[in-house]
Amino acid sequence: MNQQWKKYLPPVCAGAGGALLALTAAACMALDQGGPLDRAGIAVVLIALAGLSLLLLRLEGVRGDALLILLLPIGAAMLFRALSLDYISGDYVSFLKHWAEFFRTYGGFSTLASNVGNYNVPYLYYIAFMSYIGVPDLYMYKLLSILFDVVLAWGCFRLVRSLVRDRQGSGAPLTAFAAALLLPVVVLNGAYWGQCDVIYGALAIHAAALVLEGKNKTSVALMAVAFSFKLQAIFILPLWGVLWLAKKVKFWELWVFPVTYLATILPAVFLGKPLGDILGIYFNQMTEVPHLVLNAASVYQFIPRAFHEGLAEGKLASALGIAAAAVLVLILLGLGFWLKDRLDREITMTMAVILCIGVPFLLPHMHERYFFLADVFTLCWACANVRRLPVAVLAGGASLASYVVYLRQKYNFILTIGSAQFGMALEALAMLAALVISVWVLVRQLRQVKKQGELA
Numbered sequence: 001m002n003q004q005w006k007k008y009l010p011p012v013c014a015g016a017g018g019a020l021l022a023l024t025a026a027a028c029m030a031l032d033q034g035g036p037l038d039r040a041g042i043a044v045v046l047i048a049l050a051g052l053s054l055l056l057l058r059l060e061g062v063r064g065d066a067l068l069i070l071l072l073p074i075g076a077a078m079l080f081r082a083l084s085l086d087y088i089s090g091d092y093v094s095f096l097k098h099w100a101e102f103f104r105t106y107g108g109f110s111t112l113a114s115n116v117g118n119y120n121v122p123y124l125y126y127i128a129f130m131s132y133i134g135v136p137d138l139y140m141y142k143l144l145s146i147l148f149d150v151v152l153a154w155g156c157f158r159l160v161r162s163l164v165r166d167r168q169g170s171g172a173p174l175t176a177f178a179a180a181l182l183l184p185v186v187v188l189n190g191a192y193w194g195q196c197d198v199i200y201g202a203l204a205i206h207a208a209a210l211v212l213e214g215k216n217k218t219s220v221a222l223m224a225v226a227f228s229f230k231l232q233a234i235f236i237l238p239l240w241g242v243l244w245l246a247k248k249v250k251f252w253e254l255w256v257f258p259v260t261y262l263a264t265i266l267p268a269v270f271l272g273k274p275l276g277d278i279l280g281i282y283f284n285q286m287t288e289v290p291h292l293v294l295n296a297a298s299v300y301q302f303i304p305r306a307f308h309e310g311l312a313e314g315k316l317a318s319a320l321g322i323a324a325a326a327v328l329v330l331i332l333l334g335l336g337f338w339l340k341d342r343l344d345r346e347i348t349m350t351m352a353v354i355l356c357i358g359v360p361f362l363l364p365h366m367h368e369r370y371f372f373l374a375d376v377f378t379l380c381w382a383c384a385n386v387r388r389l390p391v392a393v394l395a396g397g398a399s400l401a402s403y404v405v406y407l408r409q410k411y412n413f414i415l416t417i418g419s420a421q422f423g424m425a426l427e428a429l430a431m432l433a434a435l436v437i438s439v440w441v442l443v444r445q446l447r448q449v450k451k452q453g454e455l456a
Contacts, residue, residue, distance in 0.1 A: 047115055156376065224258070242332055
């Protein structure tokens with residue numbers, strides 16, 4: 001009986017997945033913007049991305065039966081994205097729409113020399129490319145993110161496979177692939193909201209997988225590309241410093257980072273954009289947010305809302321948070337130096353999770369989207385080891401609740417203690433719990449390493 005059930009599962013899942021892809025195409029044909037050809041083209045792109053998902057897994061050695069089963073979550077993922085495409089966010093109305101119009105009006109790639117947008121130049125390359133395409137800008141922005149949703153899922157497969165490579169026949173990598181495509185914050189971030197955090201997130205996941213496989217130069221290069229898209233890639237960058245101090249990565253391999261970053265910005269320089277403007281974009285981003293926190297589930301949510309606008313209090317809280325994040329990074333760097341060759345894959349992954357949660361939790365001026373790395377790294381951690389599931393649920397749940405605050409423009413729950421009000425204390429408490437559990441896991445791992453050393 002069990003064998004018969006297994007026999008029929010692949011074709012049933014494939015049939016259901018095919019039906020979902022048909023619904024995806026129908027949803028695309030009912031979109032609000034563009035003409036019939038635009039809508040048909042978007043349907044073709046989403047179905048092609050479903051095919052790309054299967055192709056990538058096939059190239060990774062996944063068997064035919066497993067691919068047929070995975071067509072079900074892949075079809076569901078594409079349908080969710082098709083249904084999200086018409087949503088227009090405040091960010092699109094205020095920024096993204098005008099940037100695309102600017103490039104279209106003033107000459108596409110030749111406009112790169114102008115001061116437009118507050119993103120680094122790799123993303124501006126894409127906006128310039130969009131200006132030559134007749135498809136509505138709203139959909140073009142989102143399709144890039146959906147492409148990288150697939151790249152992200154592929155990266156999660158590879159990272160989890162690296163973590164469980166001692167367990168033959170584990171289904172954890174395939175679980176990670178499907179879960180990444182269906183993770184609510186991934187769907188909301190790109191296909192719904194029109195943001196692009198998945199780009200640097202996907203590249204960081206692949207970089208982590210590669211460094212665990214010993215492909216250090218490619219790993220560092222991908223982190224450079226991730227950093228060239230978004231400053232927030234810096235949250236996990238110290239991991240490569242830890243690996244260098246542990247002698248897992250050679251110092252000369254780290255020089256791939258500036259070389260690759262330079263390669264990403266050179267086209268803009270050749271097109272006339274001042275180098276100073278490019279190098280200064282991230283410094284400008286760090287100084288343009290006056291608020292202590294912007295809907296992020298961070299430590300600053302434990303400060304009453306009335307004090308968020310206070311100039312003196314804000315500067316002190318910001319300084320303390322930056323110092324605390326620096327201390328966290330220095331502690332992990334010190335542990336890397338102490339561990340040396342005892343730094344294994346499990347400890348490396350734990351450190352990655354602590355960085356992805358801890359750094360944005362402690363830093364000021366964080367948006368809700370800046371926990372994107374925490375969302376996807378904790379997901380991979382939980383897929384590789386089910387005992388880490390509470391961390392993924394806490395971090396992912398807090399992050400999702402933060403997205404809801406932005407999208408609804410309303411707090412989920414305001415905690416009132418006396419005369420003090422806390423807008424997102426519960427979300428911050430969940431994120432803090434995820435961080436504390438992660439640190440506790442690291443402490444236990446270090447105790448085990450120390451015990452093994454004493455026995456030796």
